[in-house]
């Protein structure tokens with residue numbers, strides 16, 4: 041948190057993207073989170089990813105629930121649409137927004153409390169229905185906003201700031217997403233933008249629910265010794281399975297992947313998610329292996345990161361439900377509201 | 392890269408671009424903050440300590456600080472550093488109480504100084520408070536050197552000059568006017584403890600082309616002509632005037648001509664724009680007065696008919712230019728331009744006809760004295776040179792700096808210490824943190840463009856030779872301009888051990904100065920920072936290995952706006968904003984008293 045606004049300085053060397061926008065044009069209001077909060081770094085990664093992809097802010101809708109994490113949509117893409125909903129209810133609002141306008145690029149920002157405690161049911165259905173949203177969980181193992189109570193992602197044995205130990209089991213959102221039939225499950229760390237920014241881009245390109253669990257330390261309530269979500273612990277225990285990169289359609293045509301080191305995942309729009317294997321044996325398209333991999337690392341107290349599961353062929357909720365292809369706002373009034381005669385006709389079939 | 396050694400005073404000094412660029416290292420951001428607080432007298436004294444003549448320099452300084460000002464890399468125009476100096480000088484209260492006390496009891500050392508220009512006056516300023524007796528020999532009837540005889544009063548009013556010269560002469564300087572030194576040998580024989588030569592570069596360059604002799608009554612040497620105007624010996628000039636040369640002297644000559652009755656003044660340049668010697672602002676001011684600058688004209692001859700100058704013939708030049716350098720030159724035409732008077736402003740040189748060449752003062756192949764660049768001592772111990780006399784024509788602020796340095800040498804020399812025994816600069820850092828998000832400096836960024844100096848209207852300014860053209864900043868302009876300063880002396884100071892690598896500082900920085908990354912060689916490292924560090928004149932700060940990952944914190948100093956946001960966002964106070972105060976050793980700081988022999992038993 042700061043008193044002065046981040047100055048808009050036009051300095052020599054500032055770069056513009058294809059749209060002529062600078063990184064600063066993708067920022068939002070000044071963060072009021074604690075200085076050093078991991079969530080601010082995630083915000084910076086989102087800004088970077090959208091700038092890199094030259095997405096027009098007004099194509100985007102930002103959605104969130106309640107929590108420090110859920111406050112962050114205010115700090116990026118001030119030109120986007122947005123709704124800050126009720127605690128744990130971001131997925132419902134996102135479902136509604138996408139049903140009304142499937143062309144929107146939806147970014148849901150949530151926390152471990154928001155999605156794994158109060159909103160676990162909502163999370164589960166967004167995933168299994170394959171709602172086309174980039175679903176970011178800024179995971180710090182606590183309820184930051186309400187002063188640091190253990191959340192559902194807090195590891196058993198992890199200690200709170202004042203020393204008490206968590207004895208309940210932890211929910212792993214990545215493993216959960218995979219078991220729930222999710223189409224894209226990844227993990228990263230707020231302190232590693234080299235990994236996180238490309239993952240966000242891949243998640244944006246993925247058609248369906250792209251869940252990224254981002255370990256994002258709460259510097260105020262959960263960055264002490266004994267915590268398993270601190271900067272130091274995360275750095276000491278993370279293990280990257282692969283590195284993702286998004287290759288746009290034009291470039292993807294030319295690329296060749298003969299070396300076996302790189303796994304290309306083709307998307308419908310012609311772009312390719314390029315995965316550089318860090319663990320040569322890991323295959324993120326094999327669901328059973330993925331779960332086993334997660335489990336063996338969990339048992340060894342390691343935090344696996346990377347794009348851990350992907351199936352880009354699954355239909356999205358819009359496809360399944362057959363929602364209107366055109367945004368509702370583009371329909372004429374008569375089309376949207378065909379009148380009482382049409383309603384009576386419809387109801388006849390329901391009798 | 393090796394971790395940056397910020398205990399080297401030069402590191403943070405370099406970050407203060409203006410102070411580093413100023414020959415006298417004036418603490419610019421400090422005085423600008425004082426002006427912002429309305430403390431004009433304090434601001435003046437901060438200036439006076441290093442540059443001695445703030446009122447004069449606030450008007451006519453060559454301002455080497457401005458082109459290097461960091462602000463110029465952000466919105467093209469630097470902070471109006473020079474104009475703000477004038478604000479401090481114009482609005483200060485009486486400063487006499489704050490001047491050093493001159494000891495009644497002298498130290499017994501007598502110094503002779505040749506010339507009463509700014510170089511000699513600075514030596515007196517530094518030595519009089521230490522008990523020296525300084526005798527200044529000046530050929531002219533008034534002190535001030537070229538500041539008095541050449542810089543026109545419409546740029547530098549006599550009152551300003553008088554006031555600041557008086558502060559020094561009133562210290563009890565033995566000022567001997569109308570006293571040209573005609574023999575160095577004779578002066579040496581008078582038994583002074585040291586001699587300082589501050590006689591300037593008084594010889595204007597000649598243009599030996601046909602017609603020069605025949606037309607001599609209407610062909611003037613710029614610096615001599617300006618001096619005659621300054622002392623009232625010349626009061627008029629013809630209607631059509633050609634100025635040869637396009638340096639700062641040319642600018643003063645053309646503008647002075649306009650005030651003496653000329654109405655068609657052309658400055659004749661041999662080369663195209665971009666190759667002119669005059670400062671941009673002097674060119675602007677001359678062109679505002681409708682002086683025509685004619686490019687690519689090289690003088691060939693003077694045309695004199697019936698004993699009267701009619702004009703000049705010029706060769707019209709054409710140049711091939713590549714990357715700002717002339718690669719080829721051709722004469723493409725010849726042309727005659729009418730003139731009633733011509734003023735030659737093509738440079739000046741030193742001249743020492745009064746220094747005998749057999750007394751131990753060596754001269755080099757260009758007949759310039761051999762002078763040491765640090766001590767300002769000649770090859771004859773005890774004889775020092777400074778200002779334009781030392782290395783040829785420069786400017787006031789360099790002359791002042793030479794004066795400070797020569798004073799240290801003199802102080803050492805006459806006390807039997809080595810002239811090389813000089814105090815190093817030191818750097819003092821102190822935090823500007825007041826509270827969690829509060830700093831004791833104005834850290835918010837003022838986006839406004841540089842304020843424009845108002846001038847006396849053209850209809851008014853030519854009526855009187857002494858009408859000062861620049862009006863000075865008004866209160867609103869001052870209030871805005873001071874906020875444009877980026878406070879480059881409020882340094883970002885980093886403590887490696889405190890950093891938890893949360894990236895908060897990297898993310899908040901409005902100009903992408905910061906990066907946490909693997910170490911590497913400088914060239915390669917510069918390219919993989921958050922924003923590439925392409926300005927090689929600007930340093931990189933590099934920390935030691937950080938605790939969690941062994942990576943390093945790198946800061947590109949280039950466009951840091953010193954907003955303090957990195958320090959505000961840092962959860963561990965690994966960054967702090969600290970004022971760097973450069974302590975410069977002057978003569979008074981050099982302790983020359985020999986260690987007293989202590990008796991034992």
Ligand SMILES: Cc1cc2nc3c(=O)[nH]c(=O)nc-3n(C[C@H](O)[C@H](O)[C@H](O)COP(=O)(O)OP(=O)(O)OC[C@H]3O[C@@H](n4cnc5c(N)ncnc54)[C@H](O)[C@@H]3O)c2cc1C
Pocket residue numbers: 451452453505506507508509510511528529530531534535536537538541542570571572573589590591592593614617639640643745777778779780784785786787788790
């Ligand atoms: C037209 C013009 C405009 C300028 N404008 C600027 C400007 O705007 N800003 C700027 O910073 N600089 C300007 N300069 C340069 C600046 O004036 C000089 O660099 C500066 O004055 C040098 O100071 P000094 O003390 O070395 O010598 P000077 O100022 O030249 O003083 C030397 C003094 O020594 C005296 N003297 C010489 N020989 C003897 C002798 N044998 N015996 C006794 N006395 C002697 C001279 O009469 C003179 O008074 C300008 C110069 C010129 C010519």
Ligand SMILES: Cc1ncc(C[n+]2csc(CCOP(=O)(O)OP(=O)(O)O)c2C)c(N)n1
Pocket residue numbers: 106107108109110127150151152153154155158178180182183184185186191258
């Ligand atoms: C319905 C409801 N129940 C409880 C709360 C109180 N509450 C606010 S934020 C929060 C937890 C947020 O935790 P998380 O999503 O992890 O966000 P963080 O602050 O840690 O980023 C809770 C329980 C609430 N606002 N609304």
Ligand code: SF4
Pocket residue numbers: 072073074076077078079108109180184185257258259260261
């Ligand atoms: S309480 Fe924790 S999660 Fe919330 S802003 Fe502060 S550091 Fe971030």
Ligand code: SF4
Pocket residue numbers: 883899900901902903904905946950951952953954955956957958
């Ligand atoms: S003070 Fe810090 S945040 Fe501000 S510009 Fe400089 S490095 Fe960046």
Ligand code: SF4
Pocket residue numbers: 076889890891892893894895896897957960961962963964965966
């Ligand atoms: S904000 Fe502080 S702790 Fe965080 S990376 Fe920067 S210097 Fe290190």
Ligand SMILES: [Mg+2]
Pocket residue numbers: 107109151152153178179180181182183184191
């Ligand atoms: Mg949380």
